[in-house]
Amino acid sequence: MKKDIDNRVDIIVLVDTFYQNVAVNKQIGPIFTDIAKVDWSHHLPKMYDFWESILFGKAIYKGNPMLSHFALNERTPLQHEQFETWKNLFFQNVDDLFEGPNAELIKQKAQSIADLMHFKINSPPSKIKIV
Numbered sequence: 213m214k215k216d217i218d219n220r221v222d223i224i225v226l227v228d229t230f231y232q233n234v235a236v237n238k239q240i241g242p243i244f245t246d247i248a249k250v251d252w253s254h255h256l257p258k259m260y261d262f263w264e265s266i267l268f269g270k271a272i273y274k275g276n277p278m279l280s281h282f283a284l285n286e287r288t289p290l291q292h293e294q295f296e297t298w299k300n301l302f303f304q305n306v307d308d309l310f311e312g313p314n315a316e317l318i319k320q321k322a323q324s325i326a327d328l329m330h331f332k333i334n335s336p337p338s339k340i341k342i343v
């Protein structure tokens with residue numbers, strides 16, 4: 213029986229494992245390593261804060277993920293395929309390491325944020341017309 217995601221230490225384990233897998237993934241790895249040239253020592257702690265804020269309601273993450281990904285999409289397309297790969301890796305990672313209500317909740321949150329991000333990236337304001 214696996215444990216649930218209960219605290220920041222669990223989030224650190226999840227995030228570290230996830231980005232180790234992301235970095236070597238053929239579809240989205242190069243976006244991080246070659247295009248954004250991510251500084252992992254900076255990115256990983258930001259992601260611990262992000263998920264701790266989302267999962268445990270602690271307002272410790274300061275940032276705007278939408279803006280970061282709009283900017284990234286200008287440099288390399290973030291489309292259905294990239295989001296599906298991201299989500300599948302994330303879900304697989306959660307299921308490999310944890311189980312329980314918070315493990316289910318973090319997958320739901322990831323799914324809805326990813327879907328919203330994908331939608332917003334593909335709906336620039338100029339294309340939205342409310343008549």
Ligand code: HEM
Nearest residue numbers: 243244248255262275276277280290294295298322325326
């Ligand atoms: C196509 C899928 C995705 C790709 C390729 C991607 C890639 C990236 C990259 C390259 C960065 C910048 C890292 C840096 O320069 O330091 C970043 C930042 C970030 N990503 Fe994603 N991402 C994806 C989806 C998501 C999703 C679905 C979420 C949330 C559920 C997310 C959350 C974040 C957050 C919170 C940051 C930090 C933003 C900041 O405060 O600077 N990403 N992502």
